[in-house]
Amino acid sequence: MTLSITRRRTIVAMAGALAPIACRSSAAAASPVRLSYQESSVLLQVLRNRAILEPRLQALGFTPVWSQLGHSLAELGQVDFQGDVAEAVPVMIHQKLPNLILYAAEGPSPRAAGIVVRNDGGINGVPMLNRKRVGVAKGGSSFDLLLRSLHNNGMSLADIEATYLPEAASSAAFSSGHLDAWATYDPFLSSAETDPRARLLTDGGSQGLRYDRYYMVDAGFARAHPQVVKAMFDALVEGAAWIRTHPDQATTLLSGLWQNMPLEAVRRIDSHRNYSVRAIDNTDIPTLQQIAGRYRAAGVLPMDPDVASIGIWKAA
Known part of the structure; x- marks a missing residue:
């Protein structure tokens, strides 16, 4: 049986009207x-x-x-x-x-975590962190890196002035000179390394961190x-x-x-x-x-x- 042009147009129009409803129903069901x-x-x-x-x-x-x-x-x-x-x-x-x-x-990715220091701070090795202000987020893997670095050099948290801050706050404190060092991870680590006022002291690859x-x-x-x-x-x-x-x-x-x-x-x-x-x-x-x-x-x-x-x- 052949459909009339009018009926075909009606069916096409109905299909077009129902399609968005079907799409909305499918999306709603997700x-x-x-x-x-x-x-x-x-x-x-x-x-x-x-x-x-x-x-x-x-x-x-x-x-x-x-x-x-x-x-x-x-x-x-x-x-x-x-x-x-x-x-x-x-x-x-x-x-x-x-x-x-x-x-x-x-x-x-052990190199994705590290400790950065200020160029003007005169810190040339982990032992020189003794009695220095070190920013770190307590409990994260940068904290583990700090523990490892201190232990590998015969030191502990008692030998430094650990300052527990979230990354954004540590970044601001380090940039303004209120911290001598900062244990952190990427993207914060690499951002700090590109600052001419800072340099990498050590990273996870040097301290046995897997990360x-x-x-x-x-x-x-x-x-x-x-x-x-x-x-x-x-x-x-x-x-x-x-x-x-x-x-x-x-x-x-x-x-x-x-x-x-x-x-x-x-x-x-x-x-x-x-x-x-x-x-x-x-x-x-x-x-x-x-x-x-x-x-x-x-x-x-x-x-x-x-x-x-x-x-x-x-x-x-």
């Missing part, structure tokens, strides 16, 4: 996946801005909802996927947030949606490969995301990072246990956080 990131989350920044992750999630009926990584325990527990964190963080938060498990690691970055997921979410965790892992692998094969584009992208950071500093950051994503293996938990031991000895952890019980996600 389940949100809550993900966090921080300034140093290079791979996650690439995933967000290169549309690497979103199509993978949409194919599974999910949509990403991004937020800046919080630092309180309440904020850390409000996402499904925790932004990449330095290796000391799982040790610090496990006791309060045992539901967060490891699903991927990037690194090691892996860990990616964490809520255990309940991982059990319910293992296909989403697999999609996230695969997206991280793809993002890392893109950075390695497109270094100039990656540098330009990251510079824009970091308030137009000078390209020289961004290239330095890229040279420090491994950009190799891997599954969690049997070397990770012992590394975290060693960090826990150093932190207990330094009085940062009041009790054993039972690092051995940190969960690990493995693809089926």
